[in-house]
Amino acid sequence: MSDAALTPALQARSLSKSFGTVQAARDVSLTVEAGETLALLGPSGCGKSTVLRCVAGLEQPDAGQVFVGGREVTTLPPEQRHVGLVFQDYALFPHLSVLDNVAYGPRRRGETKLAAQARAYEALELVALAELAGRFPAQLSGGQQQRVALARALATRSPLLLLDEPLSNLDEKLRAELRSELRALFGRVGAGVLIVTHDQREALALADRVAVMRAGQIVQVGAAREVFREPKTAWVAEFLGWQNILPQAGGTALLVPEEALVLGAGDPCPVVSRQVTETGETVQVQHSAGPLTLHLSAREARAAGDTVSLKVVPSLTRRVPDDRR
Ligand SMILES: Nc1ncnc2c1ncn2[C@@H]1O[C@H](COP(=O)(O)OP(=O)(O)OP(=O)(O)O)[C@@H](O)[C@H]1O
Numbered sequence: 001m002s003d004a005a006l007t008p009a010l011q012a013r014s015l016s017k018s019f020g021t022v023q024a025a026r027d028v029s030l031t032v033e034a035g036e037t038l039a040l041l042g043p044s045g046c047g048k049s050t051v052l053r054c055v056a057g058l059e060q061p062d063a064g065q066v067f068v069g070g071r072e073v074t075t076l077p078p079e080q081r082h083v084g085l086v087f088q089d090y091a092l093f094p095h096l097s098v099l100d101n102v103a104y105g106p107r108r109r110g111e112t113k114l115a116a117q118a119r120a121y122e123a124l125e126l127v128a129l130a131e132l133a134g135r136f137p138a139q140l141s142g143g144q145q146q147r148v149a150l151a152r153a154l155a156t157r158s159p160l161l162l163l164d165e166p167l168s169n170l171d172e173k174l175r176a177e178l179r180s181e182l183r184a185l186f187g188r189v190g191a192g193v194l195i196v197t198h199d200q201r202e203a204l205a206l207a208d209r210v211a212v213m214r215a216g217q218i219v220q221v222g223a224a225r226e227v228f229r230e231p232k233t234a235w236v237a238e239f240l241g242w243q244n245i246l247p248q249a250g251g252t253a254l255l256v257p258e259e260a261l262v263l264g265a266g267d268p269c270p271v272v273s274r275q276v277t278e279t280g281e282t283v284q285v286q287h288s289a290g291p292l293t294l295h296l297s298a299r300e301a302r303a304a305g306d307t308v309s310l311k312v313v314p315s316l317t318r319r320v321p322d323d324r325r
Pocket residue numbers: 019022023024042043044045046047048049050051198
C-alpha cells in the first residue's frame with residue numbers, strides 16, 4: 001500500500017468552537033481514513049455542521065487542528081484546503097450548463113477550459129449524468145441537481161469530501177435511490193467522506209463508521225452496525241431508535257433488543273396498545289420487567305388476544321448507564 005493510502009483523508013484534533021455562550025463543539029477529535037465514509041450523526045443543534053464547517057474552513061475553531069491528507073490546514077481559507085463540499089442547499093449556477101457548473105471549480109484553479117471540461121465529464125460519468133451535460137439546472141429534477149452538486153465536489157479530486165445533509169431536500173423515493181447510489185459511488189471514487197446527518201437510516205446505509213454527537217461532543221464512535229447494535233448508553237440507544245429501554249436502579253437502563261423477546265413462552269402479559277403496520281402490528285405489553293414494544297407479523301397479530309405470552313432472554317439484554325437527563 002502506498003503512503004497516500006495510509007495517510008488519513010482527515011484528522012480533526014480536539015476541535016472546539018463557541019458562539020457566545022453556546023459551546024457548539026467541545027474537544028471533537030475524529031479521523032476519516034482514505035476510502036472510508038464516516039457519518040457524523042446527532043440530533044438537531046448538537047454541533048455537527050459546526051464541526052464540518054471548521055473542517056471546511058468556513059468557521060475558524062477556537063482550539064484544535066485540522067489535517068487534510070496529512071497536511072495541516074487549520075488556518076487556511078476553504079479554497080486552499082483541497083476538500084470537496086456538498087451542502088443541503090446545493091446552489092448550482094442557474095445560468096451555466098451542467099457541464100460548466102461542474103467545470104467551474106477546476107477552471108477557477110487555473111486549468112484550461114478543455115482540461116476542466118474533460119474532468120467535469122469524468123465526474124458527471126461517475127454520477128451517471130454525462131448525457132445531461134448540456135442542460136441547465138432548471139431543466140433537471142431535484143435528484144439530478146443533487147447529483148450535479150456531487151459531481152462538482154468530485155471534480156475537485158479532493159482526498160476528502162464533506163457532505164452536509166446531502167439528501168435532506170429530496171423526497172423519500174429519491175432519497176432511497178440516491179442512498180444506494182452514493183454508497184457505490186463513494187466506493188468507486190476512493191476519497192474519504194465525512195457526511196453529516198441526523199437521519200439514522202442514512203448513516204447506516206452510507207457509512208462504514210458512525211460518530212454519534214450530543215451537545216457538542218462525540219459520545220460514541222465505531223463501525224456503523226456495531227454502534228447500532230451496541231449503543232454504549234441509554235441516550236445513544238434512544239437516539240438510534242431503540243424502543244425497549246427499561247430504567248433500572250442505580251442510574252442504569254436495560255436495553256432489550258427484539259431478538260431477546262420470545263413469543264409464546266413465559267408469562268401472559270396484558271396488551272396495553274396495538275397499532276397496525278405495513279407488515280403486521282406493533283404492540284405494547286406490560287411485562288414484569290417493564291413496558292415492552294414488539295413487532296408482530298400479521299399471523300402473530302391475529303393469534304394475539306388481550307394478552308401475549310412473552311419471555312425476555314436475559315443473556316441477550318444489556319445494562320448500560322442511563323444518561324438521558
Ligand atoms: N453562526 C452561529 N452563530 C450563533 N450560534 C450558532 C452559529 N452556528 C451554530 N450556532 C449554534 O451552535 C449549535 C450547533 O449548531 P450546528 O448547526 O452545528 O448544529 P447541527 O447539529 O448541525 O444542527 P442541524 O442538524 O439542525 O443542522 C446550535 O445551538 C446553534 O444554534
